[in-house]
Amino acid sequence: MPRKKKPAPFTTEEATDFFARLAEVRPEPATELDYVNxxxxxxxxxxxxxxxxxxxxxxxxxxxxxxxxxxxxxxxxxxxxxxxxxxxxxxxxxxxxxxxxxxxxxxxxxxxxxxxxxxxxxxxxxxxxxxxxxxxxxxGEPTIAVDTHIFRVSNRTGLAPGKNPLEVELKLEKITPSQYLKGAHHWLILHGRYTCKARKPDCGNCAVADLCRFDEKTPA
Missing domain, CATH: 1.10.340.30 (Hypothetical protein; domain 2)
Incomplete structure (x- = not known):
């Protein structure tokens, strides 16, 4: 059985387009945890x-x-x-x-x-x-906290594949355009929580479906 071909890594242009689309969907991303200070x-x-x-x-x-x-x-x-x-x-x-x-x-x-x-x-x-x-x-620091959602989205889409959270974090910091670094953490979490869900991703309503390297996309 032939080995599955490894998907091509994201180019800088594709990564920029990826985050631009997520930003268009959610212009002001923020944590969903309530806090006062x-x-x-x-x-x-x-x-x-x-x-x-x-x-x-x-x-x-x-x-x-x-x-x-x-x-x-x-x-x-x-x-x-x-x-x-x-x-x-x-x-x-x-x-x-x-x-x-x-x-x-x-x-x-x-x-x-x-x-x-x-x-x-x-x-x-x-x-x-x-x-x-x-x-x-x-x-306000441009850090990216890799939770289960970000880990899944980064690997499934091919944006920043890695074997562990730190590897994914470092790859995301490298591939994410500077203008999107501050919001990248929230965009990826919210995308994973509401669209690129663990059991059944909503590929038919995904803003980045054509950029995503995931083969088994769900139908619209």
Missing amino acids: PFTLVVAVALSAQATDVGVNKATKNLFAVADTPEKMLALGEDGIREHIKTIGLFRNKAKNVFALSRMILEDFGGEVPQTREELETLPGVGRKTANVVMNEAF
């Missing part, structure tokens, strides 16, 4: 691991109403945090991390959320993906 964004993103944004928002609505700063979160205590987020998966460990990162932000960073990836990754429960989201959304 950089601190609550860190908490929300940390809570979103293995959970849906909708589920996180339901839990944080009441949590952030009483604890929207590190000081208030510490005053709430680990038990109080746990009670607010018990509807979210892995809530016990997440409550422990939220309490610990709140203390660390107060003690090590003067109550302000750090703005570098290296410092953010020192916070309990914060990895590279969470750090990239915070840098992008809260501080």
